[in-house]
Amino acid sequence: MSLDTTDSYVTEDGRTIGGVVMEMKNITLRFGGVVAIKDISFDIREGEIRAIIGPNGAGKSSMLNVISGFYHPQEGEVWFHGRKRPSMKPYQVAAQGIARTFQNIALFDGMSVLDNIMTGRLTMMKSNMLQQAIWFGRAEREENQHREQVEKVIDFLEIQAIRKTPVGRLPYGLKKRVELARALAAEPKLLLLDEPMAGMNVEEKEDMSRFILDVNDEFGTTIALIEHDMGVVMDLSDRVVVMDYGKKIGDGTPDEVRNNQDVIDAYLGVAHD
Amino acid sequence: MIYREAGDFKTSYRKDSQTFPLKFDRVAYFVLLAVAFLVIPFIINDYWANAVLVPFLIYAIAALGLNILTGYAGQVSLGTGGFMAVGAYSCYKLMTGIDIFGVEFPPLNIFLSVIVSGGITAVVGVLFGLPSLRIKGFYLAVATLAAQFFLVWLFNKWGWAYNHSASGQINAPERSVFGIIVTGPETAAWAKYLFCLVFVFFVAWIARNLTRGAAGRKWMAIRDMDIAAEIIGVNPLLAKLSAFAVSSFFVGIAGALFFSVYLGAVEVGEAFGIQKSFLVLFMVIIGGLGSIFGSFAGAAFMVLLPVLLKNVLVGALGWPTDLAAHLELVIVGGLIIAFLVVEPHGIAQLWRLAKEKLRLWPFPH
Numbered sequence: 001m002s003l004d005t006t007d008s009y010v011t012e013d014g015r016t017i018g019g020v021v022m023e024m025k026n027i028t029l030r031f032g033g034v035v036a037i038k039d040i041s042f043d044i045r046e047g048e049i050r051a052i053i054g055p056n057g058a059g060k061s062s063m064l065n066v067i068s069g070f071y072h073p074q075e076g077e078v079w080f081h082g083r084k085r086p087s088m089k090p091y092q093v094a095a096q097g098i099a100r101t102f103q104n105i106a107l108f109d110g111m112s113v114l115d116n117i118m119t120g121r122l123t124m125m126k127s128n129m130l131q132q133a134i135w136f137g138r139a140e141r142e143e144n145q146h147r148e149q150v151e152k153v154i155d156f157l158e159i160q161a162i163r164k165t166p167v168g169r170l171p172y173g174l175k176k177r178v179e180l181a182r183a184l185a186a187e188p189k190l191l192l193l194d195e196p197m198a199g200m201n202v203e204e205k206e207d208m209s210r211f212i213l214d215v216n217d218e219f220g221t222t223i224a225l226i227e228h229d230m231g232v233v234m235d236l237s238d239r240v241v242v243m244d245y246g247k248k249i250g251d252g253t254p255d256e257v258r259n260n261q262d263v264i265d266a267y268l269g270v271a272h273d
Numbered sequence: 274m275i276y277r278e279a280g281d282f283k284t285s286y287r288k289d290s291q292t293f294p295l296k297f298d299r300v301a302y303f304v305l306l307a308v309a310f311l312v313i314p315f316i317i318n319d320y321w322a323n324a325v326l327v328p329f330l331i332y333a334i335a336a337l338g339l340n341i342l343t344g345y346a347g348q349v350s351l352g353t354g355g356f357m358a359v360g361a362y363s364c365y366k367l368m369t370g371i372d373i374f375g376v377e378f379p380p381l382n383i384f385l386s387v388i389v390s391g392g393i394t395a396v397v398g399v400l401f402g403l404p405s406l407r408i409k410g411f412y413l414a415v416a417t418l419a420a421q422f423f424l425v426w427l428f429n430k431w432g433w434a435y436n437h438s439a440s441g442q443i444n445a446p447e448r449s450v451f452g453i454i455v456t457g458p459e460t461a462a463w464a465k466y467l468f469c470l471v472f473v474f475f476v477a478w479i480a481r482n483l484t485r486g487a488a489g490r491k492w493m494a495i496r497d498m499d500i501a502a503e504i505i506g507v508n509p510l511l512a513k514l515s516a517f518a519v520s521s522f523f524v525g526i527a528g529a530l531f532f533s534v535y536l537g538a539v540e541v542g543e544a545f546g547i548q549k550s551f552l553v554l555f556m557v558i559i560g561g562l563g564s565i566f567g568s569f570a571g572a573a574f575m576v577l578l579p580v581l582l583k584n585v586l587v588g589a590l591g592w593p594t595d596l597a598a599h600l601e602l603v604i605v606g607g608l609i610i611a612f613l614v615v616e617p618h619g620i621a622q623l624w625r626l627a628k629e630k631l632r633l634w635p636f637p638h
């Protein structure tokens with residue numbers, strides 16, 4: 001299967017959505033007796049914002065973990081850029097241009113904000129141990145080049161003032177933003193966001209929404225995000241997958257999903273009662 | 274405001290990532306280097322070399338090594354003594370000439386012997402680091418403890434390692450660098466000191482470079498959250514084993530110097546027993562986990578404390594020696610607990626806080 005660009009289209013707000021970059025085929029993931037994901041298939045197109053929604057325990061995070069190579073499904077296939085992906089370790093998946101943030105913030109607490117974001121570029125740093133030990137020359141040049149890119153991300157997310165702060169000292173909302181910065185520093189082709197706005201106040205949510213839209217718009221980054229706030233999902237996403245008890249119960253544009261009876265029963269009904 | 278940051282602007286990323294971003298610190302560093310290399314060799318005597326400076330320099334190397342592994346990469350090790358023994362026995366074999374299956378290697382230059390000993394220890398360190406891929410924390414500590422006991426046992430039993438000497442000891446023969454004797458009983462105090470200082474300088478420089486760049490970030494990422502580290506692209510296998518390799522390289526150099534330059538004669542259980550592992554671990558904890566400066570501070574502290582107590586309590590106050598030694602244990606034990614509970618980043622962090630205060634001095638805010 002080659003990259004399908006025949007049915008690429010332009011959205012209302014003028015962004016071009018391309019062909020399929022990632023396709024999950026009949027994924028089933030079990031933990032002992034618990035079936036976290038039951039025979040789910042869906043695709044992600046180039047340049048789109050794809051939301052995954054569903055009640056607690058539906059299997060959304062598990063799905064991102066399958067994409068990250070952190071969980072290995074018992075059945076099903078993951079296709080990336082038109083090729084079936086062999087079983088991979090998470091660091092190999094990262095090297096393919098997939099970056100992510102976590103539902104529970106997973107920053108490196110003992111390091112500064114700057115160092116945390118610099119770790120996002122580790123897969124691109126090529127100097128060997130000996131060159132790094134000597135420092136002068138290749139290692140130093142590389143460090144400065146990557147620092148320059150990281151500074152762009154820092155400017156983009158407006159976190160200049162906290163550059164040198166140890167992340168442990170930051171408030172929750174800023175930690176979420178630094179985690180996004182670390183993922184963006186990797187210049188991913190596919191960005192996975194697990195509840196990027198959980199626990200934020202309205203203002204912080206607006207900021208974060210703006211950043212997500214800007215990332216997608218300015219860098220053309222494909223984004224898959226999990227979010228519980230329906231308003232945000234409806235505003236941001238091009239297409240939505242709805243999961244419930246490990247099964248897919250809906251897939252389509254926000255409007256289609258909103259009017260899907262199964263979805264209303266399983267999810268929206270609960271959320272709005 | 275003796276110590277200040279204001280007005281010290283960085284105009285490039287290179288300048289921002291240098292070791293001493295502040296001019297004040299940079300000047301202090303060069304003055305210290307000049308004194309260490311150009312002044313102390315001329316005024317050092319046997320007492321200062323043997324009781325304070327040479328052990329301080331060698332332990333600083335060992336502490337830097339352990340700090341890379343434990344402080345930066347978060348892998349606890351109780352095998353430091355054993356790895357120092359690997360360095361010591363490698364150095365002994367290299368400097369006396371090796372016979373492997375009938376192939377004779379002539380004695381190697383002492384300078385190279387020490388470096389190659391570090392390399393051999395790095396290989397051994399990686400082997401014993403393999404379990405770290407599966408086990409963490411307490412269990413890894415126990416595994417490295419097993420390495421410690423195994424290595425001491427090995428160098429006790431393996432006649433080839435000590436050239437089948439009747440006493441089971443190894444003795445450093447006289448060797449020189451550029452015509453200056455650096456090992457053996459005839460060595461001058463300043464030569465011992467300077468030989469060790471050269472190694473300290475390069476080891477600290479390498480440690481600093483590795484920890485400020487990609488390798489250091491990989492180690493710290495694994496230390497702080499290994500799952501997230503792997504998902505952002507760090508290969509945990511390579512990160513952990515490289516930490517074991519670099520750490521053991523340094524520890525091996527320390528062991529080689531400890532035997533060849535400092536002690537001259539070694540019985541493995543006595544010189545490199547489990548107490549040595551704990552001593553270096555205490556240096557790292559008291560000095561500061563994850564800090565180059567802390568490794569030096571911890572080594573200085575643990576070397577100076579007994580000297581100081583001996584001079585004050587035994588020398589000035591006339592206490593019996595064993596009572597002073599017991600008091601030392603009590604003090605060290607108390608400090609370890611205090612630092613672990615109150616200030617896990619050790620003396621290095623206290624120093625940072627003091628600098629923050631100094632920056633404001635004489636104004637309270």
Ligand SMILES: Nc1ncnc2c1ncn2[C@@H]1O[C@H](COP(=O)(O)OP(=O)(O)OP(=O)(O)O)[C@@H](O)[C@H]1O
Binds near residue numbers: 054057058063
């Ligand atoms: N490592 C694991 N071991 C065992 N069970 C797991 C594991 N990870 C997830 N599960 C189970 O899989 C199911 C789906 O969990 P998952 O975290 O994917 O849900 P979610 O949709 O992200 O929920 P939430 O909205 O609460 O984050 C749950 O029943 C959970 O208990």
Ligand SMILES: [Mg+2]
Binds near residue numbers: 062194
């Ligand atoms: Mg989840």
